[in-house]
Amino acid sequence: MRDAPDAPRLPSSPGFWRSPLRGPWFTSVLGIVLLAGITVLFVTGLVSYAAYNPDLAPVNDKTPDKGILGFYLFAWPTDPHWLYRLNQGVHVTLGITLIPVLLAKLWSVVPRLFALPPARSLAHALERISLLLLVGGALFEFVTGVLNIQLDYVFPGSFYALHFYGAWVFFAAFVAHALLKLPTALRNLRHLREPVEEKSDLVSPRPAEPTVSRRGALWFVGGGSLLLFATTAGQNFDGPLRRTALLAPHGGGDPGSGPNGFQINKTAAYAGIDAARTVEDTWRLVVTGRTGTVRLSRARLAELPLHSAALPIACVEGWSTSDQWWRGVRLRDLAALVGYGDDPPDVFVESLQQRGAFRQAALRANQVADPRSLLALHVNGEPLSPDHGYPARIIVPAAPGVLNTKWVARLTFGDL
Numbered sequence: 001m002r003d004a005p006d007a008p009r010l011p012s013s014p015g016f017w018r019s020p021l022r023g024p025w026f027t028s029v030l031g032i033v034l035l036a037g038i039t040v041l042f043v044t045g046l047v048s049y050a051a052y053n054p055d056l057a058p059v060n061d062k063t064p065d066k067g068i069l070g071f072y073l074f075a076w077p078t079d080p081h082w083l084y085r086l087n088q089g090v091h092v093t094l095g096i097t098l099i100p101v102l103l104a105k106l107w108s109v110v111p112r113l114f115a116l117p118p119a120r121s122l123a124h125a126l127e128r129i130s131l132l133l134l135v136g137g138a139l140f141e142f143v144t145g146v147l148n149i150q151l152d153y154v155f156p157g158s159f160y161a162l163h164f165y166g167a168w169v170f171f172a173a174f175v176a177h178a179l180l181k182l183p184t185a186l187r188n189l190r191h192l193r194e195p196v197e198e199k200s201d202l203v204s205p206r207p208a209e210p211t212v213s214r215r216g217a218l219w220f221v222g223g224g225s226l227l228l229f230a231t232t233a234g235q236n237f238d239g240p241l242r243r244t245a246l247l248a249p250h251g252g253g254d255p256g257s258g259p260n261g262f263q264i265n266k267t268a269a270y271a272g273i274d275a276a277r278t279v280e281d282t283w284r285l286v287v288t289g290r291t292g293t294v295r296l297s298r299a300r301l302a303e304l305p306l307h308s309a310a311l312p313i314a315c316v317e318g319w320s321t322s323d324q325w326w327r328g329v330r331l332r333d334l335a336a337l338v339g340y341g342d343d344p345p346d347v348f349v350e351s352l353q354q355r356g357a358f359r360q361a362a363l364r365a366n367q368v369a370d371p372r373s374l375l376a377l378h379v380n381g382e383p384l385s386p387d388h389g390y391p392a393r394i395i396v397p398a399a400p401g402v403l404n405t406k407w408v409a410r411l412t413f414g415d416l
C-alpha cells in the first residue's frame with residue numbers, strides 16, 4: 001500500500017514509524033533480557049581482566065592508566081582449573097547470543113532516537129546525553145568485541161583498553177537507564193501473556209497492518225539468538241562439537257589429528273619463531289633467581305623430575321580446548337634450582353616469540369607454587385609440536401591462554 005501524499009517524511013515526525021509492534025511491552029520484554037544478560041557480560045568481562053593479574057607487573061597490563069577502575073583486582077586463583085575457560089566461554093558466547101536482542105531493542109525504541117527538539121530542558125538534555133552513552137556504548141562494546149574475535153585486532157589502539165574503558169562508560173549509562181525503566185518494565189511484564197498497551201509515544205499513531213504478532217516477533221529474535229548460540233558455542237569443546245562453531249574463527253576448521261591435534265591461536269610461523277633457535281643443540285632455558293643463573297638444555301630438563309597435569313587452553317577470544325595431558329617440570333622445582341626452596345616467588349617469563357602482545361608475561365607466586373603449573377615438554381604423550389610451543393611452554397591451571405607462554409627462553413624468579 002502506498003503512503004498518502006501527506007505522509008510524514010522525516011524520522012522525527014509523529015507517524016513516520018509505523019510498525020504496530022512497537023510499544024512499551026515489546027521494549028520491556030527485550031529490556032529485561034538485556035538486564036540479565038548484560039549484567040553477566042559486565043561481570044565476566046571484569047573477571048577476565050583480573051585473570052591477567054594486571055596489578056602484578058606492567059607486562060600483564062594492557063590498561064595501565066585505569067586508576068580506580070582497577071579497585072576490584074585480586075590475585076587470580078588456580079582453582080578450579082577450568083575457571084577461565086568457563087568465564088570467557090560465557091562472556092563471548094553470551095555476547096554473541098545477545099546481538100539479536102540488542103538490535104531488536106534498538107529497533108523498538110528507534111522513534112525516540114530521532115525525537116525533536118533534541119532537548120526541551122536541562123534535565124531532558126542530560127537524559128539524551130545518557131542515552132547517547134547507552135546506545136553508543138552498547139554498539140561500541142558489541143562491535144569491538146566481535147571485531148576482535150573475527151578480524152584479529154583491527155583497531156587504531158589496544159583492544160583491551162578500548163573494550164575496558166568502553167565497558168565502564170556503557171555500564172554506567174546502562175545502570176542509570178535500567179533503574180529508571182525498571183518500574184515500567186516490570187509493570188509491563190505483569191501482562192506477559194496478554195500485552196496491555198499503555199499510553200506511549202512508541203505506539204505509532206498511524207500503525208501499518210501487522211505482518212507478525214508481537215509474540216511472533218519475539219520468537220524471531222529468540223530464534224536468531226539460538227542460531228548464533230548454536231554456531232558459536234561449539235568452539236569451547238573438542239571433536240565434532242567444534243565443527244558446529246561455523247561462525248567462530250577458532251571453530252569449524254580442523255586443528256589436525258594426533259596428540260598435538262588441538263586448537264592453537266598463533267602458529268610458530270606467525271609468532272616469528274626462528275626454527276634454528278629451537279633445535280636441541282642451540283636452545284637453552286635460562287633460569288635466574290636468588291642464587292644466580294642456570295642454563296638447561298631440553299635433555300637436561302627431561303632428566304629432572306617430570307610431572308603430569310590435565311589442563312585446558314582457554315583463550316580470551318572465547319575458544320577453549322578440553323583438558324590435555326601435559327608433562328614437564330614443575331615451575332616450583334625450577335624456582336628451587338635457583339634458591340627458592342619452600343616458598344617460590346613470582347616469575348617473569350620470556351619467549352623466543354618475535355611478534356605478539358604477550359611474548360613476555362608475569363605469573364604470581366600462587367601460580368608458580370601450584371603443583372600442576374609446569375614448564376611442559378610433552379603433551380598427550382608426544383613432544384610438543386612447534387605450533388604448541390616446542391621446545392618448552394608454560395601451562396598453569398585457570399590462567400588465560402596468553403599467559404601460558406610458548407617457546408619459553410628465559411625464566412626470572414623473584415618478587416615482581
Ligand code: HEM
Binds near residue numbers: 105
Ligand atoms: C543495551 C542496553 C539498552 C539499550 C541500548 C537501551 C536503549 C533504550 C532507548 C534508547 C530507549 C528510549 C529512550 C527512553 O525511553 O528513555 C529505551 C527505552 C526503554 N528501555 Fe531500554 N535500553 C537498554 C536496556 C534496557 C533494560 C536493561 C531495561 C529494563 C530494565 C530497559 C527498559 C526500557 C523501557 C521500559 C523503556 C521505555 C519504553 C517506553 O517508554 O515506552 N532497557 N531503551
